[in-house]
Amino acid sequence: AQRVTQPEKLLSVFKGAPVELKCNYSYSGSPELFWYVQYSRQRLQLLLRHISRESIKGFTADLNKGETSFHLKKPFAQEEDSAMYYCALRGWGKFQFGAGTQVVVTP
């Protein structure tokens, strides 16, 4: 069975501080992992995918197969980063989402 765990429901950080959102997964095969973001009153949208190894809006995420983790990081949080973040795994043709982490960036 595939499972995605996001242990933090809420992260509150100050503007300019680093932020790290944790994501751990369990999957027997080779997973495809994604981070999605949902801003207030907007649809869920892709932030980044592990295959691309890209940085989007200053965010990066590294797949660590040994620790089965895909943590999302940003060195300097901005107020516009306040949103709900979901880690997702694509396996067996389906997408499994974590419970989500609410990020609040205060000035």
Place this chain on the structure above:
Amino acid sequence: EADIYQTPRYLVIGTGKKITLECSQTMGHDKMYWYQQDPGMELHLIHYSYGVNSTEKGDLSSESTVSRIRTEHFPLTLESARPSHTSQYLCASSAYQGATEAFFGQGTRLTVV
């Protein structure tokens, strides 16, 4: 423009009514999904489809049903709505190859009174 559309955005309906939530995509995707999400909570997969005439139940048991007669259309039906069905319903689609991430619609917020 390629997109995924859900209608209605909001629906308030009485108990016992039959409702259909519409989802259409112009992305050219074969795979489509329905998720149920309570505000600020996790997404639960309730139905998915690999293509025309293919439908499967998801991880969360749901009294709703779906159909996939056309590639671009994946409606969800509740034969008799109940207050326990009150939730947000998200439709998504994805491709088999290439960019394989899921694209989401705006969602339908359903309230059964």
